[in-house]
Amino acid sequence: MENQTMNQLVGELSRDMLSEVAPQELPLFRAASQTYFKNPNAAPRIGGDDMLGFGAGETMSLFAPYVLPAVAEVVKYLAGEIKKAFGEESASLIGEKVKSLFKKYRNPDESKNKVPPLTAEQLAQVQVIAMKEARRLRLSDKNTKLLANAITGSLAVGRG
Numbered sequence: 001m002e003n004q005t006m007n008q009l010v011g012e013l014s015r016d017m018l019s020e021v022a023p024q025e026l027p028l029f030r031a032a033s034q035t036y037f038k039n040p041n042a043a044p045r046i047g048g049d050d051m052l053g054f055g056a057g058e059t060m061s062l063f064a065p066y067v068l069p070a071v072a073e074v075v076k077y078l079a080g081e082i083k084k085a086f087g088e089e090s091a092s093l094i095g096e097k098v099k100s101l102f103k104k105y106r107n108p109d110e111s112k113n114k115v116p117p118l119t120a121e122q123l124a125q126v127q128v129i130a131m132k133e134a135r136r137l138r139l140s141d142k143n144t145k146l147l148a149n150a151i152t153g154s155l156a157v158g159r160g
Contacts, residue, residue: 005092005094005095006072006075006076006079006095007037008095009075009095009098009099010068010071010072010075011033011037011068012099013071013075013099013102014029014033014067014068014071014072015029015033016102016104016154017067017071017147017150017151017154018063018064018067020150020154021063021067021146021147021150022062022063022064025062025063025064028062028064029064032044032062032064032065032067032068033068035065036065036068036069037068040068040069040072043137043138044062044065044066044069044137063143063147065137066134066137066139066143066147067147069133069137070129070130070133070134070137070147070148070151071151073129073130073132073133074126074129074130074151075098077125077126077129078098078101078126079094079095079098081118081122082094082097082098082115085115085116097115100115101115101117101118101155102154102155103154103155104154118155118156123152123155123156126151126152126155127148127149127151127152130147130148130151130152131144131145131148134147134148
Protein backbone atom coordinates (compact mmCIF):
# COMPACT_ATOMS: atom_id res chain seq x y z
CA MET A 1 0.00 0.00 0.00
CA GLU A 2 1.45 3.40 -0.90
CA ASN A 3 2.46 5.74 1.94
CA GLN A 4 -0.19 8.41 1.39
CA THR A 5 -3.02 5.85 1.32
CA MET A 6 -1.55 4.06 4.33
CA ASN A 7 -1.15 7.29 6.34
CA GLN A 8 -4.68 8.43 5.55
CA LEU A 9 -6.13 5.06 6.55
CA VAL A 10 -4.03 4.81 9.73
CA GLY A 11 -4.98 8.36 10.70
CA GLU A 12 -8.68 7.82 10.17
CA LEU A 13 -8.81 4.46 11.94
CA SER A 14 -6.64 5.72 14.81
CA ARG A 15 -8.89 8.71 15.37
CA ASP A 16 -11.91 6.40 15.49
CA MET A 17 -10.12 4.07 17.89
CA LEU A 18 -9.13 6.97 20.14
CA SER A 19 -12.74 8.20 20.22
CA GLU A 20 -13.72 4.80 21.63
CA VAL A 21 -10.83 4.26 24.06
CA ALA A 22 -10.08 7.80 25.24
CA PRO A 23 -12.47 10.38 23.74
CA GLN A 24 -11.16 13.06 26.10
CA GLU A 25 -7.89 12.93 24.12
CA LEU A 26 -9.39 13.79 20.72
CA PRO A 27 -8.15 17.40 20.99
CA LEU A 28 -4.60 15.99 21.26
CA PHE A 29 -4.94 13.73 18.23
CA ARG A 30 -3.91 16.20 15.55
CA ALA A 31 -0.63 17.02 17.28
CA ALA A 32 0.03 13.35 18.03
CA SER A 33 -0.64 12.33 14.43
CA GLN A 34 1.55 15.10 12.99
CA THR A 35 4.39 14.03 15.26
CA TYR A 36 3.87 10.36 14.39
CA PHE A 37 3.76 10.86 10.61
CA LYS A 38 6.90 13.02 10.69
CA ASN A 39 8.81 10.09 12.16
CA PRO A 40 6.77 6.87 12.51
CA ASN A 41 9.73 4.95 13.97
CA ALA A 42 10.28 7.31 16.91
CA ALA A 43 8.96 6.29 20.30
CA PRO A 44 6.13 8.51 21.61
CA ARG A 45 7.25 11.31 23.90
CA ILE A 46 4.84 11.92 26.73
CA GLY A 47 4.84 15.16 28.66
CA GLY A 48 6.99 17.12 26.24
CA ASP A 49 6.01 20.49 24.87
CA ASP A 50 6.88 19.43 21.30
CA MET A 51 4.01 17.02 20.86
CA LEU A 52 1.13 18.65 22.64
CA GLY A 53 1.99 22.30 22.70
CA PHE A 54 1.77 22.33 26.48
CA GLY A 55 3.06 20.23 29.35
CA ALA A 56 0.81 17.21 29.85
CA GLY A 57 2.59 15.97 32.93
CA GLU A 58 4.38 12.68 33.34
CA THR A 59 1.60 11.13 35.41
CA MET A 60 -1.03 11.60 32.74
CA SER A 61 -1.65 8.37 30.84
CA LEU A 62 -2.19 9.18 27.17
CA PHE A 63 -3.38 6.89 24.39
CA ALA A 64 -3.11 9.27 21.44
CA PRO A 65 0.61 8.72 20.79
CA TYR A 66 0.24 4.93 21.06
CA VAL A 67 -2.88 4.37 18.97
CA LEU A 68 -1.22 5.44 15.71
CA PRO A 69 1.72 3.00 15.69
CA ALA A 70 -0.45 0.12 16.95
CA VAL A 71 -3.09 0.71 14.28
CA ALA A 72 -0.35 1.12 11.63
CA GLU A 73 1.08 -2.31 12.43
CA VAL A 74 -2.39 -3.89 12.34
CA VAL A 75 -3.18 -2.19 9.01
CA LYS A 76 0.09 -3.50 7.52
CA TYR A 77 -0.87 -7.00 8.58
CA LEU A 78 -4.43 -6.68 7.24
CA ALA A 79 -3.16 -5.26 3.93
CA GLY A 80 -0.95 -8.33 3.59
CA GLU A 81 -3.92 -10.60 4.27
CA ILE A 82 -6.01 -8.73 1.67
CA LYS A 83 -3.21 -9.10 -0.89
CA LYS A 84 -3.10 -12.85 -0.21
CA ALA A 85 -6.85 -13.15 -0.68
CA PHE A 86 -7.33 -10.83 -3.65
CA GLY A 87 -3.94 -10.66 -5.34
CA GLU A 88 -2.22 -7.48 -6.39
CA GLU A 89 -4.70 -4.62 -6.58
CA SER A 90 -4.32 -0.87 -6.44
CA ALA A 91 -3.23 0.66 -3.15
CA SER A 92 -6.48 2.57 -2.80
CA LEU A 93 -8.56 -0.57 -3.38
CA ILE A 94 -6.53 -2.51 -0.81
CA GLY A 95 -6.96 0.42 1.58
CA GLU A 96 -10.72 0.39 1.07
CA LYS A 97 -10.87 -3.35 1.68
CA VAL A 98 -8.80 -3.05 4.86
CA LYS A 99 -11.04 -0.22 6.02
CA SER A 100 -14.16 -2.35 5.34
CA LEU A 101 -12.92 -4.90 7.89
CA PHE A 102 -13.57 -2.39 10.69
CA LYS A 103 -17.19 -2.38 11.92
CA LYS A 104 -17.66 1.36 11.49
CA TYR A 105 -16.95 1.15 7.77
CA ARG A 106 -18.79 -2.03 6.85
CA ASN A 107 -21.46 -1.80 4.21
CA PRO A 108 -23.74 -4.85 4.53
CA ASP A 109 -25.41 -4.05 1.19
CA GLU A 110 -22.16 -4.18 -0.75
CA SER A 111 -21.83 -7.54 -2.49
CA LYS A 112 -19.20 -6.63 -5.09
CA ASN A 113 -15.62 -7.28 -3.91
CA LYS A 114 -16.87 -8.14 -0.44
CA VAL A 115 -14.09 -8.90 1.99
CA PRO A 116 -14.69 -12.07 4.03
CA PRO A 117 -14.62 -11.66 7.80
CA LEU A 118 -11.34 -12.36 9.53
CA THR A 119 -10.78 -15.85 10.86
CA ALA A 120 -10.24 -16.54 14.55
CA GLU A 121 -6.54 -17.03 13.78
CA GLN A 122 -6.32 -13.68 12.00
CA LEU A 123 -8.08 -11.93 14.89
CA ALA A 124 -5.69 -13.58 17.33
CA GLN A 125 -2.78 -12.33 15.21
CA VAL A 126 -4.22 -8.79 15.25
CA GLN A 127 -4.36 -8.99 19.06
CA VAL A 128 -0.73 -10.16 19.20
CA ILE A 129 0.44 -7.42 16.81
CA ALA A 130 -1.36 -4.65 18.72
CA MET A 131 -0.05 -5.86 22.09
CA LYS A 132 3.48 -6.30 20.79
CA GLU A 133 3.56 -2.77 19.38
CA ALA A 134 2.08 -1.23 22.53
CA ARG A 135 4.62 -3.07 24.69
CA ARG A 136 7.45 -2.03 22.38
CA LEU A 137 6.40 1.56 22.98
CA ARG A 138 6.21 0.90 26.74
CA LEU A 139 2.50 1.47 27.21
CA SER A 140 1.35 0.19 30.61
CA ASP A 141 0.10 -3.42 30.76
CA LYS A 142 -3.44 -2.30 31.57
CA ASN A 143 -3.54 0.18 28.68
CA THR A 144 -1.83 -2.29 26.32
CA LYS A 145 -4.66 -4.75 26.89
CA LEU A 146 -7.29 -2.04 26.55
CA LEU A 147 -5.84 -0.80 23.25
CA ALA A 148 -5.36 -4.29 21.80
CA ASN A 149 -8.89 -5.30 22.81
CA ALA A 150 -10.35 -2.16 21.26
CA ILE A 151 -8.57 -2.77 17.95
CA THR A 152 -9.45 -6.46 17.87
CA GLY A 153 -13.02 -5.77 18.96
CA SER A 154 -13.51 -3.28 16.14
CA LEU A 155 -12.72 -6.11 13.72
CA ALA A 156 -14.42 -9.02 15.49
CA VAL A 157 -18.01 -7.78 15.45
CA GLY A 158 -20.22 -9.88 13.20
CA ARG A 159 -20.79 -8.81 9.64
CA GLY A 160 -24.10 -7.98 8.08
